[in-house]
Amino acid sequence: MNGMNYFPNYYSIEDIFVTQEKVECRVNTKLQRMGFLDSGAESDDLEPGRTVNLPLWYIKELKVNNAYFTVAVPDIYRNVHKAVCEAETTHIELGRLHPYFYEFGRYLTPYDRNHVIGRIIFETLRQRVRHLLDISKSDGQAAKAEHRLDNIEAKLHEAGVRTNCQYIEWLQMTGNKIRTSELVEEHQKKRRRADRSDDEGDALPSSKRATL
Amino acid sequence: MDPAIIEFIGEKCMISIIPNFSNEPLHLIYGSVGPFRAGFPVFVPLWMATHLRKQQKCRIVPPEWMDMDILEEIKEEEKRSKFFTKMPCEHYMVVAQLVMSTAPDDVPRCEELRTVIKDIFDIRESKLRTSIDAFIKGEGTYAKLDNLTLLEIHSVRPILPYSLDHIARYQRTATASQRDTSMLSASMTGSSSGPNSNSLFSQ
Numbered sequence: 224m225n226g227m228n229y230f231p232n233y234y235s236i237e238d239i240f241v242t243q244e245k246v247e248c249r250v251n252t253k254l255q256r257m258g259f260l261d262s263g264a265e266s267d268d269l270e271p272g273r274t275v276n277l278p279l280w281y282i283k284e285l286k287v288n289n290a291y292f293t294v295a296v297p298d299i300y301r302n303v304h305k306a307v308c309e310a311e312t313t314h315i316e317l318g319r320l321h322p323y324f325y326e327f328g329r330y331l332t333p334y335d336r337n338h339v340i341g342r343i344i345f346e347t348l349r350q351r352v353r354h355l356l357d358i359s360k361s362d363g364q365a366a367k368a369e370h371r372l373d374n375i376e377a378k379l380h381e382a383g384v385r386t387n388c389q390y391i392e393w394l395q396m397t398g399n400k401i402r403t404s405e406l407v408e409e410h411q412k413k414r415r416r417a418d419r420s421d422d423e424g425d426a427l428p429s430s431k432r433a434t435l
Numbered sequence: 436m437d438p439a440i441i442e443f444i445g446e447k448c449m450i451s452i453i454p455n456f457s458n459e460p461l462h463l464i465y466g467s468v469g470p471f472r473a474g475f476p477v478f479v480p481l482w483m484a485t486h487l488r489k490q491q492k493c494r495i496v497p498p499e500w501m502d503m504d505i506l507e508e509i510k511e512e513e514k515r516s517k518f519f520t521k522m523p524c525e526h527y528m529v530v531a532q533l534v535m536s537t538a539p540d541d542v543p544r545c546e547e548l549r550t551v552i553k554d555i556f557d558i559r560e561s562k563l564r565t566s567i568d569a570f571i572k573g574e575g576t577y578a579k580l581d582n583l584t585l586l587e588i589h590s591v592r593p594i595l596p597y598s599l600d601h602i603a604r605y606q607r608t609a610t611a612s613q614r615d616t617s618m619l620s621a622s623m624t625g626s627s628s629g630p631n632s633n634s635l636f637s638q
Contacts, residue, residue, distance in 0.1 A: 390438055392438075
């Protein structure tokens, strides 16, 4: 239940996944002895002008206008995909573009000079929420893979489907059956096993009576 | 919020029954339930009514609004009006469900009533969905809906508040970054850059 009311904290697994994504950065100044960051580097130092792929958690701690790296905005938030997002908001398969489309965009927003990303994710989510409300009216068994939703949308969808199932169960009054608890079932199985081996075995009856 | 909890809240509605036994008034925690005299109607809470009915100690009298003509009229009113009309009972769905499942014989024309009530519920639910659509599209900051019952609210909860949370989060990051860089460029160049897309977030 916590997944949907999503405010990323240090331990949140989705947040860890999102910040693990690699972003491409161009090095601006010469960084001494940081050559290990770039796997193809010849020297110990990072030369300006090279591009390295760094994880997001590394970059986000630096200031936006820092002198060392320039973050290149990934293609999924740029021209072609941006146009597709705006044209076909509900049919676009965000899950295929990037499983954490919204969160990744949120982290990248400060680095984007043209202010494109923030607006795209905001508008896309707004349009898609209406579509999401509609499709969560289904049972949940049919065709979930078709929709290819982003992680956040998938959680919202799951919540909607669960609500709907509860409502239908209530209407048909099938929901509230009292079930035997697991402990009781296990205990009954053990007793049945003990009784069976009692009948066929030569075991001393006293040893079987240890628990009752 | 489960439908079971909503049912629990709705069971407190009073309903009239005709017991076939006689008894002293029962003094319950929230109040007393009047003396029971066989053959005379008495008002009891719904949970007690279903309980007694299952033990076949009474007969349930359907509430006045559970009548074909009244419900048809409510349905027409609901179809015509743009807003939500006031329902005869705050928990009409719960009352209808419980009464018709425990005592279908006590209610005349049970199946048709069930269909009409379900129709009313569906109309209201679709009205709710369209108004949510309009709200999200129109980028308002708050909305007020009157005369919604609990079960209808249950159908959009918790997906609606959570999705609005997310939308608000992205809106905040978008405006924050826009504001920061426009302040930065304003201080650097001395003139406000004022990008056009600011109008999107004017509220």
